[in-house]
Structures are given as C-alpha cells and as structure tokens.
Amino acid sequence: MTKPKITTSSTAEYFAKNLQQVGFSSPTKAVLTTLKEAVDNALDACEVAGILPELNITIKKVGKGSGRNTDLVELIIEDNGPGLELEELPKVFGEYLASSKFGRGQCSRGQQGIGISASVTWAQLTNAKGVTVTSKTKRMRKAVKALINVNIKGNKGIIKKKSTIDWNKPHGVKVEFRIDGRVQLNGDGGLLTYLEGTTLVNPHLDINYKLLENDWVKIERVRSDIPKIPPATLPHPHTMKLGEFIGHAHLYDNTPLSSFLKKGFSRVTDQTIKAFVSAGLPKNVLKKRVIQLSQDQYKACFQAIQSTDLMNPSTQSVLTIGEANLAKSIARLGEVDFMSVVTRKPRICDFKPVVVEVALARFINRGDADEPVQLLRFANRVPLQFDKGGCAITQALETVNWRSYGVTQPKRSIPLGPYVFAISITSPFIKFKNASKETIDSSEELIEEIRRALMQAGQKLSRHIRREHKESQLEKKIAHIEKFGPILIDILGRIAKAPKSRTKKAEEGLAKLLGRDTRDAKKELEEAKTKLDVLKTKEAARRNS
C-alpha cells in the first residue's frame, strides 16, 4: 500500500472549496453576499477617509447562468470613496486574509479580509471571470480599469486587461461582477431587506439603487457628519488564550516584559503588575526581554494575569449610531406611525465592550397584524439575514414578554404586528457563529443586555399603544351610547307600558347622562395625549443633547 501524500493548500484553495462557509451556499445567497461585501468595503473605506458615502447600485439579470436553474446576474456597485491604487487592487480583490482591519479592535464592518475575495472566487468559478474594478484616487488624473482574478493555487490576485479611462469622478471605486445567482428581493434573505437595513443603520449614507426592472430608488442621507470611528483599544489580557498571548508578545520582542504588559494591553498598570507578582509571577522575569522568555515563563506570567482581578476593558472603542440618528433614519424606510428608539450605554459583556441599539417602529401601510414583526438584525452596522433562530438577538427578543407592552406574542416567539424591530449590536469584538458572519453567538451577558434594551424600547412603545387603546375604547364607548341607548329606552317603555311622552323624556335624560360620560372619557384621553407629548418632547430633547 502506498503511503498517502501529505500536501498543503493555499488559503484561497481552502475557501474556493468551502465557499458555503463564507455565504455562498446557494445562488440566492451568492447575490446577496456579493452585494454585501462590496457595500461593506465601500462604507468602511469612506468612513476611514472621512468621506460621506454615496453609493450607486444596479443589479440585473443579463442571461442564463452556467449552473442549473441560475441566472447570470450583473452587480455594479459604485462608491465615492478614496479609491485604490493599481497595486492595491490584486491584494484587496484577489488575496484572502489581506486586510487593513484584522484584529485592530475597531468597529469596522469587515474584519478578516475574506469576503470580497470570496465574491471574486465565486464569479470566477461560475462565470470564468473575476471582478472588473474601476478605481481612481485623488492624485490620479485618469481612472484605472482592470479585471482582477484570484490565483487560487497561490492565494494571489492577478491583474488582467488593465487600461486607463476617463472617469468624471474625483475619486471612488466601481466594481462589476457577473455571477451565477438568483435574485430574491423581499423576505429575510432579500436584497431589498438588506438595502433597507443598511440605509437604516447608516444615516449618513446617500444611496441610489435599481434592482431588476424596478425604477431607480434614491434615498438621501439624514446626517451630514461622518461617524467618528473610535480609536482601536489595546486588547484586554482576560480576553486572550495562552497561544494568543505569546503571539501578541512577539510583536514586542525586545521590550522588557513589564513594559510589554503595559504597552501591549489595556488596563495594565504598575499597580496591576504588582498584583501579578503577588499572584505568582516571578519578579525577576519582569525585567527580561520578551524574546528571552521560555515557554514556562510565558505560562507562569499568563496564569498570574488570569488569576488577578482587572478593571473591565474600556468602552470608548465602541461606536454608536445614536437615538436621534436612528429616529431620523428609520423614517427613510416609509411613513412611520410611531416609533421608539433606545441607545444603551456601552457595556461590558464577556469582557468585550458592546453597545446595543434598538428601534421599534410601526409603519403606515407596512406589515400585518397577524404576521411576525419584521426583525432586522445588525452586527457592526451590517444586516444579518440568515439563521435567525440561532442568533443571540432573536433569542433575546423571544424572551421578552411583549404582551405586557400591548404587543401580541405567541408564547416564547417573535411578537406579531405591523412593526419593524431593528436591533443593532456594535462591538470591536463581536463573536459570530460562523465565518460568513450571519449570526451572533449568544452568551448570557449579551442576551441580558439586549433584553434590557428591548424592554426599555418596549416601555416607550407601550405608551403609544396604550393611547391608541384608549382612543379605540372611547370610540367604542361613543358607539355604544349611540347604539344601545335608544334600544334600552324602547324596551323599558314597552315593559313598563309607558306612554311616548315618558320615553322621550327618558331619551333626553339618557343623552345628558351619556354626554357627561363621553366628555369625561375625552378629557381622560386628552390628558393621556398631553402626557405622551410631554414624554415625546423630553425624549427628543434627550436625543438631541
């Protein structure tokens, strides 16, 4: 028997064979994932460069796909970002794990540098052609246009058909994909749901899109400042495993251990180093350079750190959309009947800073009373559209008792009604369940934090619902008087064998009585309205401050 040969594969080869792990498990998901990766990159690039983003998106079917039951779908995404230099194009579009954001501890949409390269791989596998990129930076007079392919064996991008063209844009990137896919517009995994979600959590975004045969949709920004991405924070020592700790240390090879601990981590001071020593870290090791430490010394140091209580990590690295922006942004999705918006203060969940934001809104002419609410989930401002059931956000939503806020809810399920529930989690270290970042892994602390945000928003929502209930009650009561009053007197008159003059007088008496009641009920309603208006004003003032 011959011994099997052990071979090594490139990262690109691995992903080319396992594209389902990064969002290409079906033709429908392939279209959405490609759009998502291109939009994420565009928005991240604009934010880093301090540019207010403008996106133009067209998606159309241009023929039959190569696979069974698929169409050849063309996606063009154009942004006004800073643009990429020619030599950057193969790295960004053709090389896996080439990222400017990996492990930086910032709340950026993309993290690992997998997504867009996977989209190019999918295009190449299904249409034998990668992505056509047009790019222009500020300093370029003309734009460069090139076809980028992935060299799957070598995990490298290859430039093909390079040319320079005139482009009447000062800077930006345009990507054109032709891929096998199927277009789904509505529903949880729909393109429209994605675009609406992206619009909602990016109030500073100007977006124009044309999907298939539909007309162009233009949505203007409601915020004219660029969200400030908080600076990255140093890692907290309690969030690391021993291997990660040693890997991190090698970035500081020639630095003494004590300096490395202070410079390389957050929440480590001279005081805490003393505490490490009392927890078992040999004092003499502290002065040694990191490169000189043995495996045992690393382990001893790591163990001492783990057994010492440290301050929680800073929450300053977390980005929030803000209640005012969310409130303005949600109105871009349609005519809002009423809404409730909550931005929680940054909290530490599982040693990671997290912000939960919630917008609950009821739209006019959208949704159904008997259907589950439309749930929009976001992680670092990216819509999550698949595997709803396994997500921490859904789990938290289902454990809230919505009935107490006047919203119908089957037991331990997603509530029902014509509402949009948008829930956003922002954190530099979101723990996803898979590489395609479709669901947030749940932990007790995170679920509790989301629950709190939802309950806060639910309380605000219930004030509107209660007012509505009072209104409908009043209408009912007035209708009752008009309906039942005459019947009551009619029958009483017949049983008592009373003359008409008596029943007429009784009718007048009844009108007086019930008129009084109606006035009281109206007054009560007015009071409730006033109370609600005061609350609304207070809330608006708080949001704007």
Added chain:
Amino acid sequence: MTLLKIRKQTKNIPKIAKSLCDDMLQTLEQAKRPELQAIKCSLDNSIYSPSIGYLTPGKKKIRTELNVSSVQKLSRVVFFLELLLNNIDIGAVNTKRELYYRAKGLVRDNLKYGAIDFEDQNESDPIIEFICDMLEVYREELNCYANDRGGQTYSQALIVTEILPDGEKATIDLSSLGTTPFQPKNKPQSLKLKAKKKIDFCLILESEGTANTLASMGMTKRHNCILMGAAGVPSNAVRGWTKTIQEQLKVPIYFCGDLDAYTLQNIYRTLKAGSAASLIRNSDFSAPKVRFLGVLPEDVKKYDLDCYNVKKMDKGELRALKKAKDALANDPFFRDRRNKKLSDILRWLVKNKIRCEQQAFFSVDAKDPLCFEKIMIEKIKKKTFI
C-alpha cells in the same frame, strides 16, 4: 295549561319586572343613572348554618349602574327580560341555547336592534343568569329549562307519580322497569313518591356505571333500597331528585364516591349543601341529610385499597388540591365545626397527595362480584360514614 312547578312561588314575576323597568325609566327621566342589583353568587357571599343545612346568600349585591360601559349589558338584560316575560305570558318554554337563537332571530327581524346581537351563547347565558339573580328566581320559573341529566335510579320498592300539566296522572313503578333506570329530568320536585314497602336507605354512587352494576347484580332485590348514579358533579335534576327523596321518603341517604378533593368539594358538598354559584337555588336543590359513606381514609387502611399519587403533571388534580386548600380557608361549609370530619379528610388529602377511586372496593375480594355491595351494607350497618 299550567306548567309543573319546582316550588310554591308567590312572586308575580311579570309584575316585579314591570315595576323594575318603570323605576329605571323614571330614573332616566330625571337624568339620573338607573341601577340594577343582583345577589352576588360567590363563596365570599355564602353563609352556612348547620341548622339550615345548605349555603344561603349573604347581603352582598352586584350593582350595575348605567354608564357608557354598562349600557350594552343593561340593554341586553331588558331585551332578554322582555323575551322571557313573553314566554311566561304564553306558557312557552325554551332552553338557553334556544333562547340564544330566538334572540338572534329577533335581532335579525328588527334592524333597530342590530347592536344587541350575540356572537356566541357565552354572551347570552350570563344575561339570563343575571336576570335570575336579579329577580331571585329559578331559571325554570322563567320557563327556561336546562337539558339536565337525570340521576339514573333503580328500586324494587318505589312508585313515582307525575301529575301532567293537563291534570292527567302518570304512575311509574320502578320495579317494572327491569334493568332500565328511571331518570327524572326537569322539576323532579314536582313528582310524588310512594314506597311499596319500607325502604331502608338510598345509596347514591358517584359512578353511574357502578350503580348500574349493583342494580344488575340484584342489589335492589336483596335490599329494600334506592340506588342512584350521580354521574360526576350532580346536575340540577340529580340535586332536585335527591332533595325530593329526602323530603318525601324520609329515608337515610348515603353517598359513595372517590376519595379525592374534587369529589368532596364539587360533588358531595354540592349534593348536600349546594354551591356558591347557585345560592338562590340551594334551598330546593340540596339534601342536607346525605351522609358521606366513602371512600374514607380509614377504608383505605382497613381494606388495603389501591391508591394513586396525585400526578404532578395533572393540572386538573393539582387544581383540585389547590382549591381544597382555599376551601379549608374560605368555604363556610368546610369551616363549620360540625363538618370537621370532612375538612379533616380534605387536610389528609392535601397532605398525602393521593386519591382512591370508589371502584377500588372491587379489589377487596376480587373473586366475589358482590364484594362492593357487601362492603356498602357493612359500612351502613356499622355506621362507618360521616
């Protein structure tokens, strides 16, 4: 034609109703709020006195004052009142279900009354009950009859005479019915009972099936007795019939049912002293002399009867135990010291969380098909009852 009556009623219902409506109209003429009052039929308004023997109403009333919220109810009350008065006037009778459909028909025929319409019988039944409580009369006195399930009765010594509305007499000799039970439905209080020979006792069994078994095996031939199957919670017909036997025959009456909280509270207590929901009817639908023959906790021990643990998952049984705790604290029947032995059984059941079915007596001597009958007779002779 005069309908048979449950009791001698001196109340002139049409006159009371007319005066009530006249008062309401007059109050409205003065632009004041008319009010309807009815007896509060609940445990907190129930009084138990051993000398009376059944639950009687206290002073609490339910007052419904006219306002925007109650105008619908009041309109429905007078609407149904008129319908019932009309039935009394022409001697027509109806069940609640029939009245529900008649109301729907009347509403359909008169567009003006469209708002009154009842979506479900659940909406019309409480209105009829409110009228009864308000006038303090029985439903039957408003010519509204239930399709009550009568108590299946067997005897070789009982003759029942019914005087029909046209004056004709119908005489039923129960011994001539073979194994077919006599089952009086509505108004058993109007029947006349006569014993062919001295009747020693009347035995009421919770299980209709067991009553049938005993009769089939010849118990009524061996003993001068009346056997009756109550079939669970006694209906008005069963309650009225038991009361009639007690009043007219003056024989000892025994009840044998399961040893569990539900039987004690819902079956035996209702048969003996009535219920809180029927405070107005209890005087004619209770038989205070009925004794609890078993199953007693001491029987479980003495005969080594098979018991079941109350299943934690059985919501019905757990609810009955919870109700038993409430009854011990709030039910005037179980709180009365003369019923201490019964409340002791309830306490025992709450503590031990077990139940024993009446049919367990068949296990005492499994080879003898008459063992149940023998145990009953032995218990009566030895006076092991409460």
